[in-house]
Amino acid sequence: METRYYVIFAVTILALQVLIYIFNRTLGWLYGGVLSQKGRYIFVFTSYVFTNSVAILTATRLFPMFRLLPFIMVFLLFSLFVSLALVLLAWVFKNYSKIHRTLAWLYPIGMAGLIGLGVYNAYTPQIVHYQITLDKPIRPLRIGMASDFHLGKLFGAKQLDQLAEIFNQQKVDLILLPGDIMDDNVDAYLSQKMQPSLAKLQAPLGVYATLGNHDFFGDQQRIVEQIKQAGIKVLWDQTETINNEFVIVGRNDDLVKDRPSTAQLLQSVDTRLPIFVLDHRPTEIEQISQLPVDLLVAGHTHNGQIFPANLITKLIYRLAYGHEKIGNGHFIVTSGYGFWGVPMRLGTQSEVVIIDVKGKE
Structure with a gap:
């Protein structure tokens, strides 16, 4: 395999870790009180293991999941975009305690909106x-x-x-x-x-x-x-x-x-x-x-x-x-x-x- 493919794979894996980290931090920020500390640790650990397993199995073609892996990466990328928007809103509206509940509602709405827009652009x-x-x-x-x-x-x-x-x-x-x-x-x-x-x-x-x-x-x-x-x-x-x-x-x-x-x-x-x-x-x-x-x-x-x-x-x-x-x-x-x-x-x-x-x- 050519060197560039190893480089691409390494960059992709690194980017994946960043996206998983931001995804988990966002969920912890918005919904941290829903799970116990142990439950949050299990969720974070599972997200890393599952996502990286899909990536490695697909890249090595041991059990390729060419549909699932791109969907996971796009989902995490959309999560990044929504997270950045919510951080900006939280910064604009300084009173965090009053806006926190609104941000928690806006996260799934923003994700649904991006996914809907993405599907529209693909089929229209x-x-x-x-x-x-x-x-x-x-x-x-x-x-x-x-x-x-x-x-x-x-x-x-x-x-x-x-x-x-x-x-x-x-x-x-x-x-x-x-x-x-x-x-x-x-x-x-x-x-x-x-x-x-x-x-x-x-x-x-x-x-x-x-x-x-x-x-x-x-x-x-x-x-x-x-x-x-x-x-x-x-x-x-x-x-x-x-x-x-x-x-x-x-x-x-x-x-x-x-x-x-x-x-x-x-x-x-x-x-x-x-x-x-x-x-x-x-x-x-x-x-x-x-x-x-x-x-x-x-x-x-x-x-x-x-x-x-x-x-x-x-x-x-x-x-x-x-x-x-x-x-x-x-x-x-x-x-x-x-x-x-x-x-x-x-x-x-x-x-x-x-x-x-x-x-x-």
């Missing part, structure tokens, strides 16, 4: 519009783009129906889906019969997808077959020229270490035509900006999904979210239509991207 997509002008001639084109569905038990047919309706209302000419279509496998996709809903994603110039890292966790063959059966073309490090008007390049996620470079893929196409690249992770933006690529669409970052993770993604990627023109190319990274781990977003929102493309006069 916003439509984000971009207008770009290429340095090559092309007729006006409207592209619909969405990524990171993570189709599974918590996100499925209903959300796909909604996405299809949005694309239809927006009258898109082309749909691009840059990866993480499934959440690791197709088990939930098949059991919940999502194929008719996925097949509703249609556009006059076609629907094209690439695979993301979660599509490459061992079930990629079945994933590709299911996507194809829904009428969507999957590009495995492949190119497709559409009506001799533009070229679509679909790259496998960089989890595939021997994938060909974008430059290699472009050798087989006419680069005088507009080039649209689907690449799940925005890891090679600077290299690709040196190539005759006109538009790259990516996802993966989720724009952090839960604040303050968006600050971390900004440090990791040249472009972690949004649109930027670099050189002659336009680069767009979406926060994703779905979510990973927990059905919540804070500081970000589920989104569908609409790109209006114009060509050089």
Whole structure:
């Protein structure tokens, strides 16, 4: 395992201890009289043992709990936010004895409010519009783009129906889906019969997808077959020229270490035509900006999904979210239509991207 993963694990465990400590201090501050001293000690000890056990068992994959661990961490993070707000209130209203009971009531209300907001942001997509002008001639084109569905038990047919309706209302000419279509496998996709809903994603110039890292966790063959059966073309490090008007390049996620470079893929196409690249992770933006690529669409970052993770993604990627023109190319990274781990977003929102493309006069 690479050194960075050990560093990430160590930082995560350290952050977890801080969050557990603040959580227990908050409960002790607000509800200290509910339990005896012995009961409080048992509660604190149990919270540390249980939470760290879940983290270690998941990290070592001895008994992975990829749903439970993120939920615990998000819950503790939300507790931190509410605790900070209550401390501020206690400082503003100096008479602590009178406000203490109010703060004790506000804690669960604040937690419920943050969780409700997080669920709302995860399941209520916003439509984000971009207008770009290429340095090559092309007729006006409207592209619909969405990524990171993570189709599974918590996100499925209903959300796909909604996405299809949005694309239809927006009258898109082309749909691009840059990866993480499934959440690791197709088990939930098949059991919940999502194929008719996925097949509703249609556009006059076609629907094209690439695979993301979660599509490459061992079930990629079945994933590709299911996507194809829904009428969507999957590009495995492949190119497709559409009506001799533009070229679509679909790259496998960089989890595939021997994938060909974008430059290699472009050798087989006419680069005088507009080039649209689907690449799940925005890891090679600077290299690709040196190539005759006109538009790259990516996802993966989720724009952090839960604040303050968006600050971390900004440090990791040249472009972690949004649109930027670099050189002659336009680069767009979406926060994703779905979510990973927990059905919540804070500081970000589920989104569908609409790109209006114009060509050089």
